[in-house]
Every structure is written in structure tokens, then in C-alpha cells.
Amino acid sequence: MDDVRKRLRDAAAEHRPDRERMLARVERGMERDAAPGAPSRGRPPRPAPWLRIAGATAAVAGVLALGGYAVASVVHGDEPSRTVGTPAAPEPPAATRPLAPDAKGVEDGYLWSDGSVDPKSNDFWAQSTLTFKTGKPLTALTVELRVAQTGGVADTGNWRSLPAGDFTVSVREAGGEAGGDLVYRWTLKAGRTVPAGKHVFAGQYNHAEGGRDAGDDTYAAEATASGRKAAVRGDFARTS
Structure with a gap:
């Protein structure tokens, strides 16, 4: 076929x-x-x-x-749809630049954060969960989760507690090469807002068989509220 x-x-x-x-x-x-003269034959x-x-x-x-x-x-047939003759758009530099490089920790003013591995994770699959609390409505927000390549790490999905239509989501392998760290990024669309309160973002992935150590995984976020910017950065507990 x-x-x-x-x-x-x-x-x-x-x-x-x-x-x-x-x-x-x-x-x-x-x-x-x-x-001229062609018979009409009653037509x-x-x-x-x-x-x-x-x-x-x-x-x-x-x-x-x-x-x-x-x-x-x-x-x-069963092939994915594509536009013939139109090259893939290059990934914008903003999608690959380090996020919140100057963040001092897991809390900055009105923004608090935490990273953890979901307890339902198993020997083949895991979910890394990011929890944020904001005391003010956000007019800008970018969240990044970086899952270290410990062997067999491959994306299986992601979600967030906020409306899906409010965010642009990308999932890539660091450096654009197979076998790199898995990087999830959620970016709030222009004109949308995040209400004050608690919000969750999560990345899901397969990994090599056995208990996976998330000690090298990291996350970061940048936000804006009332014209004031905030940035946080954190990691995950290492498995002893």
C-alpha cells in the first residue's frame, strides 16, 4: 500500500x-x-x-x-496532514532562551511555586506537577518544565488547570536532537489573564524501566501582574 x-x-x-x-x-x-440550420429535434x-x-x-x-x-x-491514507511546499517555521528564539535566569528561588513577591512528581507515577511512566499560587491576576505568564534525559524519556502529554485555549504549548527536546532533555513550555496568549489563586501545570512522559530519579529536573516561570514582574525557579526532590 x-x-x-x-x-x-x-x-x-x-x-x-x-x-x-x-x-x-x-x-x-x-x-x-x-x-445555423441545425435541427432542433423538439428540444x-x-x-x-x-x-x-x-x-x-x-x-x-x-x-x-x-x-x-x-x-x-x-x-x-493514514499519513499526517501537511502543507506541500511550505517549509516548517523555525522555532522562535523566545521558545529556546533560558527562562527566568535571574530567579532567586521558589517565591517572588506575589508568586509562589512548587515542583513534585505525581505519586501515581510508576516504573515506566511519570508525571511532573508544577503548582503556582498568585496573589494577583496575571497579565503575562510563561511556565517551563525541564525533564532530564535519564534514559527513555519521551513525551506522552501535558495539561494545565487553566483553560487550554488561553495558552500556547510547546514540547521539544533540548538542542533539537533526539535524546536531549524534554522541555515543556506554556505561554499565556496576549490579551488573556490568569486569575489570582492556585494553578497547576503538568508534563507526562515515559522513561526507562525502574524508579526514575527526578533530582536533575527543573522548572521556572515568569509572570507579570499590575505591571510588576516576578520570576521563580525550582527543582524536584532527589530519590535517595
């Missing part, structure tokens, strides 16, 4: 429908039907030539579009 899809993709890429030639053939056929009057030409143009366009859709549907 993969070989069939490849051949269809190659054929679709090489195919260039001659729209003008198809339209000209349709129009010539109409002109023959409209020739109703034909529409004006310009209407027939417009209809032919639409018909040809429809055939071309339908053909392209049919090929695309067969080629697509």
Missing part, C-alpha cells in the same frame, strides 16, 4: 492538467451544436452562448478540482 501511495504522489506531482485545451474542446462542441431553445461558455468553464474547473481531491484522498 505504501508503494501505491508513493506512485500516486509522484504521478500527482508530475500531472499538470491542460485547462485551456479542455475548455477549447468544450466550446468547439457547443459551436457545432449552435451552427427547448438553448441558452445564450455566453451562458453556455460560463457553464463550461465552471464544469472544467469542477472536474480539475475533483480530480485533484480524489488523488489527494488516496495518497493521504
